[in-house]
Amino acid sequence: MRPTSAALRAAREHFTTPGKRRGLLVAFEGPDGSGKTTQRKLFKTWLESEGCDVVTTKWNSSDLIKPIIKSRKSVRSLSPEEFSLLHGADFRHRVEQVILPALWAGKLVIADRFLFTGLARDVARGLDLDWVLKLYQPLLWPDLVFYFAVSPATSGKRVTATRTPNFYEAGQDVTQVDDPVESYQRFIARVIREYESLALIFNMITVDAEQSIGEQHHLIRRLFLEGRERPWSDWNADAVAEWLGQARNGTSR
């Protein structure tokens, strides 16, 4: 929905009122096995102990779209385009139903994976970055993005230590390799290469995820405290204004 100037003004005023604590969006990104979920949980516990009202959202978790994706993954019927578009739909639905309502209410949202996951995986599957990025418009930029960097070897070792990667996680749809572990090693190397480019382009905070859990956690706390007072990004005005328009029309919130 093309945002009206009134909706854009309302969005800007809401998030930039001096003296008012605004909602914050913090994203945790990185390949499987980088330990980001462990760090996300520790971070959430710490924030709550500090009195923050925290909402967590995970990749591919919308109540509306997740069952559609799950049923197609189970029969391995997704092409790279379908995979990308369905995850884009899941993301959009969560932005409208979970993330923006929480930010509007002044809460702190932790995203366990954000749109960068879609970009890295889809480009690793051979799709065009420009096409995929535009699917996610209007873009909603997190206040902070922590990128948990590990080597393909570490990712592979950690993931395969306790389980066999599933078909799409291993990228078997594009590698055509029968052995899921071998396929995972090839695919995750591509995904990590894309992540590293995105981390540079989008100015993510890179965390050395080969460090100890405690070291990473304390680093994240410190970086969060340093970064939390950043001004609201006006890039987000379109996304918020579109959502406000939907809310007015009764299709969201």
Place this chain on the structure above:
Amino acid sequence: MTRNVRAPKAQLIAVDGVEAAAVLADARAVLGTPTQGGISRWDASGVFEELAVADEAAGAPSARTLLLLYAADLAFRLRWQIRPALAEGRTVVAAPYVETAMAFGRAAGLDAAWLSNLFRFAPRARTRRFVHPQRGRRKTVRDGFVGFSCDRLAAGRPKQERQRMVEQTAAHLRRRDR
């Protein structure tokens, strides 16, 4: 309204319109005998069928979400129906194809550039046909992508809102037919 055109072999023909039954009737007419090819219809992948039975608590999808799902369904149709048939030298009538979704998106206020990018993966149809409702006739559109989506977007709002969305989509399709 549309003219009756006999389709030559191995081509993609797009038939677009807000009324699913009229679009299908036109697709059948243009295809002629079924041995010449086939019709690729909306929701061949069953995405919207699953959406229809989703729990209301999951929240209503926005126009943007519905269009991402339409594109996913179209990618499915291209992979399993349209491209294989063309490769065999057969004619495929895509009913609906891209224009219906673009018109719905424009009626919902979405940016034309976003919509064009969304459907960039879909090849151009050699022939584009439009099935327009008769002017001045207020027909309730229930079936197909437009009916389904307008139901979702207008849920809980006055009936006229839904009708207005359908009419705006039809108006955008008329513009795209020029």
